[in-house]
Amino acid sequence: METPALFLCLALPLAGAALVLLLGRWPNLREAASLATGGWLFLEVLALLPAVEAGDRPRAVLVSVIPEIPLAFEVEPLGMLFALVASSLWIVTTIYSIGYMRGHGETNQTRFYACFAIAIASAIGVAFASNLLTLFVFYEVLTLSTYPLVTHSGTDEARRAGRVYLGVLLGTSIAFQLFAILWVWVLAGETGFRSGGILAGRADPLATTILLALFVFGIGKAAVMPFHRWLPAAMVAPTPVSALLHAVAVVKAGVFAVLKVVVYVFGPGHLAAIGGTSGWLIAVAAVTILAGSLVAMRRDNLKARLAYSTVSQLSYIVMGALVASVWGIVGAGLHIVMHAFAKITLFFCAGAVLVAHHRTEVSELDGIGRAMPITMAAFLVASLSIVGLPLLGGMWSKWYLALGTIESGRYELLAVLMLSSLLSVAYLLPIPVRAFARPSPGGGSGEGIREAPWPCVLAIVLTATGCLVLFWFAERWLRLLSQLTG
């Protein structure tokens, strides 16, 4: 179905960016423009949902760069889900940013909001891409547009981090991902995403394995070890950036791309047919899950701890994709949504603590729950969702990921999942426990309630509620994702 509205989804955030630049001198109008485009974008994306649920695939062709490979878009369930997550959380993050950026007295706010909008446009482009080249183009734009956000503070540390960020993301994408895309093109004669994949019968097991590795490592945004260093480095960015981009848009664009490549380029059937040759890649993902958790336990800086937790959680999705069983893929898709809501909440909380009390280290958080009860309660909820406890959305994705490992008979991976859940209990739960159970340093409990500015609190409440609500409304996403596996 030809749907020019897809262009609108891309153009809206870009127009938003332009508007932000124009309105730079009037902060209130500027933020209103951001919010308005965010809301409109979300409605546009939402309007596509019924058609996709009905099995339709809205598509549109932008321009033909390489004769056989146009820049083209096609909405399928995975992309639908990712676009919904990114666009809905953009609104919430904008609300949060208003409180955070002003409360924290950040400079260059116009550039910040403009780059943010461009990043969202490229995330939407990644979500709707209908072939590997289009995906690659928007993947690179996403990297470049987030660079000014990472180096926002302009300090030497930020610049160093920015160099790691660009180096790893651009480097892996050019050296491995582009190579893999070209190889696919030469093997299959096309780079389009088709259900069932395009490589079956065209790539022998060895080529398939090498290609898979090139994609998994070439999509550096998925942060599979050893190419994960950019993510902790990116934490020098202002918290809203870490929250939306480095817990949702950028990293999820990475795992989304891995998932999409597995489902639509390799095809689960083809991967299953070549058997265990991809086993070592799964092992790399498993190691990343465990090592990420272990490193997270040892980090005292709150944002660094959350970043390593993200590294670990992203590899859940990579693992689910590589196992390539029906439930594994569904679980991986679901985890994109569930982890997004939980992790963005955690980052929001970390930023709120920074704005309200200027604390960045876990060890400084003793007793802070009494001053920030809403924030730390939301932190608890989101932590439990990451751990995967019932009544929270995170439970479902873990459930299906676990089913996926059982389905393919890989019980050692099931053990990895369970062990990692335990580890996440160990690195996340001590934080709310400290905050509520321990006395404040200096013993003065009389400082009363001092939360972050209200837009921050509002955003935190919204996303934490999201974690709870998603537990009850997971079925719809489940049905959408089961289209993937027939």
Place this chain on the structure above:
Amino acid sequence: MIASHLPALQVVVPLVAAPVCVLLRWSRVAWMVAMAASLFAVGGAWCLLAGVLSAGPTSYFLGSWAAPWGIEYRVDETNAWVMLVVSVISAVSLLFARRSVEREVETDRIHLFYTAWLLCLAGLLGMAVTADAFNVFVFLEISSLSTYVLVSLGTRREALVAALRYLVLGTVGATFFLIGVGLLYQVTGTLNMGDLATRIAQLGPHRTVTAAFGFLAVGIAVKSAVYPLHTWLPNAYAFAPSAVSAFLAGTATKVSLYLLLRFLFTVFGHEFVAGGPVPVLLALTGVAAVVAASVAAVRQDDAKRLLGFSSVAQIGYLVLGVSLLTTEGVAASLIHLFGHALMKTALFVCLGAIVYRIGSARIDDMAGIAKRMPWTCAALVVGGLSLIGVPLTAGFVGKWYLVAAALEAGWWPVAAAMLLASLIAVAYVWKLVESAYFRAPSARVAAARGAPFSMVAAAWGLSGANIWFGIDTSLPIGVANRAAAALLGG
């Protein structure tokens, strides 16, 4: 009437315009004459290309002397394309040159500068259009000698050394070329390329022909700065006047590479070349160039030298495409030849504009310049992205086809080397961008203003073309595919 003489006019107009500049002696008018001649060449090349695309190759016989005896100018897809690139680059560089040359060349020599420029242009266009091996040598010398002059006009004393070095190596190259032509003439008794091709094919394996091939190949390799015969290039580009660097970067090596294609495929033929060690040798030098020259580029402190080494690396890419000896590979090289001309000239023009304002091309001296010259620096970034090969720029399209052609031929290490070099390109482009955008401005920079409009226009004309041809790729891809098919098919 005029249309039928276009192939000759491509050479004649700049050749006649050159002495006119000497006689006029007035710098502003000399510039206008040079610009008019370049624009004429652009129009002529465009008409020739359109004619070739619709009606096939055409021959023109100088003085109406028929082919094997008289000199033939033969226009096909390949050289019409190369002429278009050369003349466009000349015109855009001239737009930039007017203000830049006023600053960098002594006033009473400016008309001579444009004379040399026009001679160089005539030589380059002549090398492209002629189908006579000895005539190629004549034009090669015309363009080379005028290039030595242009380089030596640089403001710094090192320019003289750089020009001398270029002169020595260039003369060695030209002599090798002449020896090759002489040997061929001795064996076949003809100088016309089409005629040579038939007779070489009839001769079969022949030691003199092989020797001639060796001399010709080395001679052309020196002129096109094929690694490791590139040593003249970085300094020549670094110390030449800014406008000359821009002009040469987009034209001189490109035409020499065209000669390589012409002699490999038209004169000696695919079978002759494929039988020998040539593909492997070319591939080795290509890989060495893309990797070693890129690494060398990262280590430069002078932005113009950096771009010079980057040019050597990019020539490596072109050589790699040719070394595959496939239609895809040659087409990819022709696409990248066009893309590289656009991006490298854009970069040299931007640097030239910066040099115009701050008087230095050292990367450290440019710290923080983006605040003062936002338009120029933005164009610099676009050119840099194209050089890296970021999607939606002309550079991406060329690299895409080069890597794809290498993969199709099964040359994995070559494909890997090309991507590796792209990574290194990220590093050296980043050096420029970081200095311009993310460092505190020096005192020298703080006093700078935006570049003159003509320079910004030239820079954005080229950078815009980089984006345009990164999105609408039908022209370069269409022409390159037809040209490659014609070269390898016939």
